[in-house]
Amino acid sequence: MKVSAITLGCKVNQYETQAMLKQLEHAGFTLCDGAADVVLINSCTVTAQSDHKVRQTLHRARRENPTAILVLTGCMPQAFPEQAASLSDADIVLGNSNRASLAQHILNYLSTHQRIVDIEPHGQKFEEMQVTDFYERTRAFVKIEDGCNRFCSYCIIPYARGRVRSKPLADLRAELETLGQHGYKEVVLTGINLPAYGQDLGLTLCDAVEAACAVPGIQRVRLGSLEPEQLSPEVIERLAAQKKLCPQFHLSLQSGCTETLKRMNRHYTADEYRTIIHNLRATFDNAAMTTDIMVGFAGETEEEFQASLRFAKEIAFAKVHVFAYSRRPGTRAADFPGQMTNAEKERRSHLMTAAAEETRQAFLKDQIGKIEPVLFEQRREAGVFEGYTPNYTPVLTATGEDLSGQILSVKITDVIGDCCKGILCSE
Known part of the structure; x- marks a missing residue:
């Protein structure tokens, strides 16, 4: 069948x-x-x-x-x-x-x-799953954590995913070794609340990163979405010791206004988030900071929105996923006062998206002149291949060769839309 x-x-x-x-x-x-x-x-x-x-x-x-x-x-x-x-x-x-x-x-x-x-209730242990390859992909996603204990006021995911459960290190090593043997040069460690990895096993996310970086054949290790407050200076220092770890950090912000963050039941303030970003940039060279920002959350005043907008501009993210708050039955925020119209949420989305595009273009232009190792993934069009730098900058390179799966040095020369353009250094 x-x-x-x-x-x-x-x-x-x-x-x-x-x-x-x-x-x-x-x-x-x-x-x-x-x-x-x-x-x-x-x-x-x-x-x-x-x-x-x-x-x-x-x-x-x-x-x-x-x-x-x-x-x-x-x-x-x-x-x-x-x-x-x-x-x-x-x-x-x-x-x-x-x-x-x-x-x-x-x-x-x-x-x-x-x-x-x-449909059965969630168990207490990590669900046994192994993946040996990803069809037509040059990077592999590896789930190392499931569940979330945070209960943000707008989020249904703890009910859909249960409590935090982590993949044992021995299982993770075995899966990664197989992926390395199958030719994958990059793996992305993912989870529902990724920094919570190991809470149930007496481990930390650093243990998983170190295990991944030790696998022969794997040349890059990338992290999925992260809850920012768990990135202490000690964690950042330990992560920085792993040279295979890519300097791209997707730190979920949701709002740049502390008052809004409190109603969301997020576990950090805007000032604390700013400090974490500063620590990462001070530790990782040419790091890309990406994020999610929600607009139009219940009770978000115009002043709070403007504070969030200013914060997004100040941090100067490499990329932002902007989305409007969606009232979710089954969550506390669904019954919060101050629910706003779709038109107002659309207005705020437009303003935040425009600000995010400005910082995106500034980030891409800042890559011009740099020589970066690019993992080439696919042919974009005849004679043009697309790949990604360690900080996940997309790069288009003109070539008559098939570059799929290769990591090659590229000098970035220009910005075209949402991508950079580069030439192979051998040329």
């Missing part, structure tokens, strides 16, 4: 989809990109719009694959089991806790044609 997959949401979901596909491949299924007998949909539920997208995706998958078995799994069923169970397009509905039974559930459905809804 042929199986295809649709992944919604974050890099953790991408990893989990890959692991599930591997499980099905080992069970005798054939992976495909087109018409399939089984369509796996790995869902996101971070916003109400995410749930809407899940429903749309299910409808489209059913329309395009009318006789296929549709499997819905991931965060949406786990957080909202009753809503997920009501989605009649899905033949099999699983949560985040029992994906090991995926292949058997498909086989059971084939024999009985009885709809299956199986």
Whole structure:
């Protein structure tokens, strides 16, 4: 039987989809990109719009694959089991806790044609998953942590993911060694609350980074999204000792206004965030700071928004994901006063996005003249390859060769839109 997959949401979901596909491949299924007998949909539920997208995706998958078995799994069923169970397009509905039974559930459905809804509570241990390769990718995502204990007032993820659970170091080393043997030069360590890695094992994120950097064949280690307050000076110093660690840090800000951060139940102030950014820049050469910023949070006054806007300009992020607050049923913030109109949220999004684009362009222009090792990933167009520097600057290079998977020195010469342009130093 042929199986295809649709992944919604974050890099953790991408990893989990890959692991599930591997499980099905080992069970005798054939992976495909087109018409399939089984369509796996790995869902996101971070916003109400995410749930809407899940429903749309299910409808489209059913329309395009009318006789296929549709499997819905991931965060949406786990957080909202009753809503997920009501989605009649899905033949099999699983949560985040029992994906090991995926292949058997498909086989059971084939024999009985009885709809299956199986959503179990979160366990206490990290779910065993191994990925050996990522199809058509030059970097590999490796999930090392799951769950979150923070309970930000706007966020449903602790309910979808449970409490913090970490991959044992021995399992991590084994997975990374396999990826290194398969030719992956870069790995990205990911998690739901990545800096919480090891809290349940008596370890820290530094232990995971050191383990990854010690693997032969892997030349770059990159970190996924980070909660900033856990990056103490001691942690930063220990991370800096690992020369394979890429100097790109995605520190989730959400707001540059301390009063807004308090209502969000974030665990730092704007001043503390500024200090962490300063410490990282003082320690890592040519580091890129990227972030997420939410606008229009419940109760965010115009003064608070302007404070956040000024802060974003001051920090001068290399890249910002700007998004408007989405009222999420099941969270405390959904009942907060001061909910604002979509029009106002759109206005604030436009202003913050414009500020972010200015700092993005300034960052890219600052790369001009630098010689950086670029990991080339794909052909962008005829005679042009795209790759990324250690600080995740995208670079386009004109060449008649196939550079896929190679790390080559490039001199950055110009900025074109959202990318830099460079020439191979050998030229």
